[in-house]
Structures are given as structure tokens and as C-alpha cells.
Amino acid sequence: MSSHTASQRYLSSRGGSYDFSFEEVVLKGLASDGGLFIPEEIPTLPDEWASKWKDLSFQDLAFQIFSLYISPAEIPSDDLRDIIRRSYSTFRATDITPTVTLDAKKNVHLLELFHGPTFAFKDVALQFLGNLFEYFLVRKNEGKTGREREHLTVIGATSGDTGSAAIYGLRGKKDVSVFIMHPHGKVSPIQEAQMTTVMDANVHNLAVDGTFDDCQDFVKALFADPEINKTHRLAAVNSINWARILAQITYFFHAYFALIKNDAFFPASAVRFVVPTGNFGDILAGFFAKRMGLPAEKLVIATNENDILHRFWESGKYEKKPVHGKQAEGGIPEDGVKAHESGVKETLSPAMDILVSSNFERLLWFLSYDVYSTNSDAVSQRRSQAGDHVRGWLNDLKSNGGFTVDRQILEAAQADFASYRVSDDETIETIKYVFAAESSKGYVLDPHSAIGIAAALRSAEVSKPPSTHHIALATAHPAKFANAVELALPEQKEYFQEKILPAEFKGLEDKPRRVSLVQRSEGWQGVRKVVIEEVEAERRAAERGAH
Numbered sequence: 001m002s003s004h005t006a007s008q009r010y011l012s013s014r015g016g017s018y019d020f021s022f023e024e025v026v027l028k029g030l031a032s033d034g035g036l037f038i039p040e041e042i043p044t045l046p047d048e049w050a051s052k053w054k055d056l057s058f059q060d061l062a063f064q065i066f067s068l069y070i071s072p073a074e075i076p077s078d079d080l081r082d083i084i085r086r087s088y089s090t091f092r093a094t095d096i097t098p099t100v101t102l103d104a105k106k107n108v109h110l111l112e113l114f115h116g117p118t119f120a121f122k123d124v125a126l127q128f129l130g131n132l133f134e135y136f137l138v139r140k141n142e143g144k145t146g147r148e149r150e151h152l153t154v155i156g157a158t159s160g161d162t163g164s165a166a167i168y169g170l171r172g173k174k175d176v177s178v179f180i181m182h183p184h185g186k187v188s189p190i191q192e193a194q195m196t197t198v199m200d201a202n203v204h205n206l207a208v209d210g211t212f213d214d215c216q217d218f219v220k221a222l223f224a225d226p227e228i229n230k231t232h233r234l235a236a237v238n239s240i241n242w243a244r245i246l247a248q249i250t251y252f253f254h255a256y257f258a259l260i261k262n263d264a265f266f267p268a269s270a271v272r273f274v275v276p277t278g279n280f281g282d283i284l285a286g287f288f289a290k291r292m293g294l295p296a297e298k299l300v301i302a303t304n305e306n307d308i309l310h311r312f313w314e315s316g317k318y319e320k321k322p323v324h325g326k327q328a329e330g331g332i333p334e335d336g337v338k339a340h341e342s343g344v345k346e347t348l349s350p351a352m353d354i355l356v357s358s359n360f361e362r363l364l365w366f367l368s369y370d371v372y373s374t375n376s377d378a379v380s381q382r383r384s385q386a387g388d389h390v391r392g393w394l395n396d397l398k399s400n401g402g403f404t405v406d407r408q409i410l411e412a413a414q415a416d417f418a419s420y421r422v423s424d425d426e427t428i429e430t431i432k433y434v435f436a437a438e439s440s441k442g443y444v445l446d447p448h449s450a451i452g453i454a455a456a457l458r459s460a461e462v463s464k465p466p467s468t469h470h471i472a473l474a475t476a477h478p479a480k481f482a483n484a485v486e487l488a489l490p491e492q493k494e495y496f497q498e499k500i501l502p503a504e505f506k507g508l509e510d511k512p513r514r515v516s517l518v519q520r521s522e523g524w525q526g527v528r529k530v531v532i533e534e535v536e537a538e539r540r541a542a543e544r545g546a547h
């Protein structure tokens, strides 16, 4: 198969909607058959990629990787370079995503992904996605004025992390408005402050007096509503947007190069990436990197007690299952741990509290493509067969709450991935351990990153140093999840305030806020009304500004 085809096209994981361009998949988000977009081919790396790429900056590396998925006929190279440059100019670390060594004896490293504007890894993708949306809209609107200009209305629901990263990715973007719903009073104070203190006119926070599920239901109802779809071009920023996966591929390569340039790494070493996983977006980017040719020995899934993925990798069964009582690793269900009404368990790592992982569907497509067909079948037939299998599984998930895959599919999944489940107790122990350990004294992990390190330490017992290196992804800054850190390090309040808390967080909760309250009883139609009114007001203001 050719790797650098002039134009990369996209298909749906459920078999339909073939032959979309990159721009179409980014703006649509979800395929009309309910599937997720995937590239027709995973490009392979150019010859001598390692020697050519190893000294590139993060931005230049991103350009090389993105160029394998986006043809210059769609986004000219200079424009793509400029989008990338702007997307990462908001990061505080010159290296964008630096890799630090946590334990040189055990070969455990940490890839810090939290140096973007909201201090969480989602910035890496959402800063890029925001600029892409603006680029596509402004291009569509060239030479148009006033009401002729197309306008994009981004709508999302959040329990914290995605919302703030989306708002910072989209703030101030031309021809784009963003509406983010959050359950009123149910997101952490720092995240609520991050979202609602953004004063750009195109940013709209809606606090719903309900649960996160209510917010999600409103989003779904809006996307399904023919009326608003007639008058507004709606877009989504959730983790199924293909551009988010694409943007996340860069740091797997970047971290690999950081490692091979390090003296402690010798050529015979194997690398395992360990990823704190919720919706399977972050680790799916690692899968693409591996398929492109990055020599990662395994991708290690680290889940919290919402462990549908871990159970799949153990049994081949993918099933929703409310968590009852004690988990195998002991600890937990006592006071303060409420079972969420939908069966999701609230843990100390809320960004990973999921019932099902939406991006897992993309992996299922590749597994079934590989397992159920051979090179002698026509490619179009292989693709549609893979889509048929995925559709079948997803239907079973919907109607029966789960499905079981064949042994060959499970084995194929196990060839690329390992998995570990980490309890809240172990999360706390890991934060304590790393803070106190000689090699990492004073380093404070956030609870999500701690889950990655806990899994890395367990994996390192099986896949031993010195021949194996583990790179665990640090997905958030500890100050975002101060409650868990305080549970782990109650004696370190002063140290935390002085050494860990970023200046950006100081006084944030006292800044002025802009947020509209929505009563649950008003329903999604109430939200629709607010969206229509506020977009209208924004467009009128923009017209006045242009005159």
C-alpha cells in the first residue's frame, strides 16, 4: 500500500459514509451512520524517519505527522505550519510536552502533557482543533460579509476537563461560537472557575441544574433537532473528533525521541507507553503511532475502577456493569463514594469515570479488518466487512449491554495492549510513594497521572528493566485535582501552595464570571432558545463591529 497518497480519505467505522475529506470529518465529528471516522489507510513512516525526525521541535514533528494524514491540496503546507505554530504558542514549556525521568533504576519516565492553557492533556488536541475550525470557517467565508458568512456553533457537555480545554481552544475564534453545559455546582471549583471566567464574546457557559447526564442528553437532543440544524451549523468537540486523535499522535513520537537521545537508553531497549484511559482517545493515538511504525513494544491501558476496558482485555467481554461493593484490589466503597445513577462510579480520577469508551470502536474496526479478512480480499470488501462486524457489536452493546469477541480478536488486541486497573487506594499510595521516593522526591502527581505510574510500576515487574523503559503519560497538573493530592499528602499544604500551585490559579476563583443558568425543567428546548438568542446577539455585535 502506498503511504503518501496525495489525498487521504476517511470512512466510517460502521461501514457507511465513505470517501470524506479531512475537513468534512473534522466539521461533522460523527458519521451519519453513527460510526466514527477513520482514515482509509494508516500511513507508514518515511525511510530514515528516526534520523530525520529525532531532532525536530515538537511543532516540526507535528507538521511531519499531520502531513501524512492531511493532503496539501486540502490545507497548504504553509497554512498547516501556521496553524500548528499558533496552537502550541499557548504552551508554557518550550518543549511543549517534556519527558522527565521519575526513576532511573526502574526506567520509569513521565511524559508531561499538562503545560497548556488549562493544565490538562486535552489542550494538546483542543488548541489545534480550535484553530482548525476557525481556519475552515474563515476560508469558507472569504469575500463574504454580514449574514452571508457561515457561522459554526460548537456545543458540548462537560463534567470538567473537556469543557475548560474546549473553551480555551475556541475563545476569540472568528465565525465560531462555543456553548458548554456543565451540571451546576457539580464540577470542581477550579474547573468551574476556569470555564466561567473566560470573557470572550463567543464563549457561552450554561450551568444546568441537573446532572452531567442531563447535559449530555441536551446535547444529543440538539444535534438530533432538525429545526436548529436548519438554521445553525452545529459542531462537536468531544473526544471522538478525529482531529483530536491526530493531534495526540505527535507526543508519542516526541517522547520516544526524548528517550533515545538519553544516555540511559540503549538500542536493545523496548518501550512501553502507559496511558491513564477513559474514552480511549489518548491511547488510540498511541495505537496509530505504533501502526505507523513507532517501535512501542506495548501500549498499556491504565483504568480506574470504571474498568470496562480492563475487563475486556482479560476476558474478551465488553460489557457495561455497575460496580457493586468491593473490588478485587480491596479498599473503597465506604463513605463518600457514591454510585452514580448510570452505573459510573465516582473515583478520585473523575476524567476517567466512564461507563463505555467511545473511541474503542475505532480499535475494533482495525482488529476486525486484520482478523476477519486477508490481503487476497478486495480492499473495499475488507473495509465493509470490518464495518459490519463493528455495527453488530455496537448493536449488541446497545440492546444487550455488552458483547463478546472471538478469541482471535482478543489475541490481536492483547498483542498490542496490556491493561491494569488501579483502585483509589492505590492512586493515593502512588502519589505518596512518588513524593517520598529518593529518585523523585517532592514530585507531586495528579490522581490520573498516578494511575499511569501505578500501572507502569506493576508492568515493570513483569517487563523488567534494564531492557524495558516505561513512559507513563501525565495527563493533568496536580493543582487541578487538589482534593486527591490533599488526601495523599495532608502534611504538605504549604509546600503545595508555594511550590506546586501555578500562578494562573491564584485568585482565579475571585475573578468575574459569565454564565447562564438553565433550569432542567426548561428541557433541551430551553437550551435551544438560549443558543439561538446568544448566537444572534453575537452576530449582531460582530456586524456592528465590522461597520
Ligand SMILES: *Cc1c(COP(=O)(O)O)cnc(C)c1O
Pocket (backbone or CB within 6 Å): 120, 121, 122, 161, 162, 239, 276, 277, 278, 279, 280, 281, 282, 283, 351, 352, 448, 475, 476
Ligand atoms: C480526558 C482525560 C483522561 C482520559 O483520556 P481519554 O482520551 O478519554 O482516554 C485522563 N486524564 C485526564 C486528566 C483527562 O482529562
